[in-house]
Amino acid sequence: MVILSVRRSFSILACITIFILLSGTGYNFHDRSTRGIPITYEYTTQRIKEYRRMLTKDGTRLLPSAAWSPLSLSECIFGMPAYYAPCVAQKLSKKVLYAEELLYPAFEIRQPHFAVEEHKDRWRSAALRAKERGTLQDSGWLVYKGQSGQNFVFGNVSYTHPNRYDSWSPEACMGSLVSSEDIRSFDPVQVLAVPGHPAIRKSAIVVLSPDSNSFQHHLDRVTHILMQGSYLTFGEHPHVITGNRGTAFVDQLWERLGYGPERVLHSQREDTYAEKLIFSCRAVLVHPWLSLKTLEAFSIDYMKESSTRNKIVYMSRSNGRAKNGGRKVLNESDVLNAIRTLLEERAKGEELVVFDEKDFATASDLFEWFNNNVMAVVGPHGGAMYHHRWAARGTLVIEFMPTSFTSMAIFEEASVLSQTYATVIVEPSGSGGKDMIIDPEHVLSLLRRHLGIPMRRPRHAEHMGFLSDEVHDAVGDVEDEGSLAEDPLKVSYQWGGKELGL
Numbered sequence: 001m002v003i004l005s006v007r008r009s010f011s012i013l014a015c016i017t018i019f020i021l022l023s024g025t026g027y028n029f030h031d032r033s034t035r036g037i038p039i040t041y042e043y044t045t046q047r048i049k050e051y052r053r054m055l056t057k058d059g060t061r062l063l064p065s066a067a068w069s070p071l072s073l074s075e076c077i078f079g080m081p082a083y084y085a086p087c088v089a090q091k092l093s094k095k096v097l098y099a100e101e102l103l104y105p106a107f108e109i110r111q112p113h114f115a116v117e118e119h120k121d122r123w124r125s126a127a128l129r130a131k132e133r134g135t136l137q138d139s140g141w142l143v144y145k146g147q148s149g150q151n152f153v154f155g156n157v158s159y160t161h162p163n164r165y166d167s168w169s170p171e172a173c174m175g176s177l178v179s180s181e182d183i184r185s186f187d188p189v190q191v192l193a194v195p196g197h198p199a200i201r202k203s204a205i206v207v208l209s210p211d212s213n214s215f216q217h218h219l220d221r222v223t224h225i226l227m228q229g230s231y232l233t234f235g236e237h238p239h240v241i242t243g244n245r246g247t248a249f250v251d252q253l254w255e256r257l258g259y260g261p262e263r264v265l266h267s268q269r270e271d272t273y274a275e276k277l278i279f280s281c282r283a284v285l286v287h288p289w290l291s292l293k294t295l296e297a298f299s300i301d302y303m304k305e306s307s308t309r310n311k312i313v314y315m316s317r318s319n320g321r322a323k324n325g326g327r328k329v330l331n332e333s334d335v336l337n338a339i340r341t342l343l344e345e346r347a348k349g350e351e352l353v354v355f356d357e358k359d360f361a362t363a364s365d366l367f368e369w370f371n372n373n374v375m376a377v378v379g380p381h382g383g384a385m386y387h388h389r390w391a392a393r394g395t396l397v398i399e400f401m402p403t404s405f406t407s408m409a410i411f412e413e414a415s416v417l418s419q420t421y422a423t424v425i426v427e428p429s430g431s432g433g434k435d436m437i438i439d440p441e442h443v444l445s446l447l448r449r450h451l452g453i454p455m456r457r458p459r460h461a462e463h464m465g466f467l468s469d470e471v472h473d474a475v476g477d478v479e480d481e482g483s484l485a486e487d488p489l490k491v492s493y494q495w496g497g498k499e500l501g502l
Helices: 002-023 045-054 064-068 083-090 117-128 188-192 213-226 248-256 288-298 334-344 363-373 382-391 410-417 440-449 469-476
Strands: 071-073 095-103 105-111 143-144 148-159 183-185 200-206 239-242 263-267 272-282 311-314 351-354 374-378 396-402 419-426 489-491
Touching: 002 188, 064 288, 071 183, 083 148, 083 239, 095 419, 117 188, 148 288, 188 200, 188 419, 213 272, 213 288, 213 382, 213 410, 239 272, 288 382, 288 410, 288 440, 334 351, 334 440, 363 374, 363 382, 374 382, 382 396, 382 410, 396 410, 396 440, 410 419, 419 440
Parallel strands: 200 239, 200 272, 239 263, 311 351, 311 374, 374 396, 396 419
Antiparallel strands: 071 095, 095 148, 105 143, 105 489, 148 183, 148 272
């Protein structure tokens, strides 16, 4: 009996040990040694889950991005497609410390507001051309579903620099054919034994997206690559392998994200060696999780209340500073005068401000001013319009575009940030051109209907539980839900009902 008891105890202990080992799946497919890899880089499924969970909170409050977190699959199991990251990792020749497939939750965004039906028809034609991302429904909502991302962490590898930086190529980060083929294993002992050997970085992340040096593509691509792989750094800031250096403002964006100039490796002409290399180039272009995480990384509270939010900011392209030609509003003075007259008639203390980046000494000053003061952003499509991101949830965004140049970028970003987006789409003023004449009445119509209208609480708030009681109460104090602006963002799921919280 004693022997049986001992055997039974040993069996139970063995089962517990196996369970613990399986619950923290370790990634080290090709080399069981950890030579050159610091002990802090123990990539286990359980540890990464815990760190991801920790990053969803600010103290005791869940952050808005938490409601949109993708599902992580980090083990190659029966039935998983062979092209999912955990299964791909088993076939790679280099050491893989960790690999995960991210399944992004589907979402829907509402079509813009329009001044006239003609603008709506033009916009819908443009939206149908962007169907590789979102599919326009008859209901006027665009559905974004079936989006996946991949993260890999490689150990003791070098990255071979590309022949050209910042090019719009399918092989660039976020391109359809992006690959880790230029990442190769190395033996630290052999490398360090060579006189004048290259530096071996502790950690690095590949961020080689097209036009990574430009303000707008730093925001819509660089940040998404960084955010998708952010929790794999365990709170550290690795070196960044990226393209050409941008403007002083782009440098400040890097610093706000925690990457000083000594951490950003621009246009390297030599291979980069790292003990740990994060490859998150298969990142999604449009998703609330990435956009909200970017705001959180910039320390911008898009839910923030402010009593000084009374500025309507106009973004001009007629001041000679636009880096790309065209899309000027030829009757801009008429539009501005009409807006000023409307604001005087409203007599609510609202003020029209023509944006000038020189008014702000630093990016931090600009972020804070927009977040505290801006209630609307108006102007022709261009880089300056991207500053709408720093404004709060519910901000009105009115974008002018010629039919010869339509873009979904600002519409998509404003919508996933729950800002009220409207557009005026007109024929260009000249054949083959991109400049515009905007009817001031169209702009005034949109301002009268949407300026200063508070937005309903997030559609997914109660389901995900990230709103505090105080925010629920504050929203409830506003007259009634029918008088509030509709949230342009919602969860997309084929099933619904109270049981699902949808």
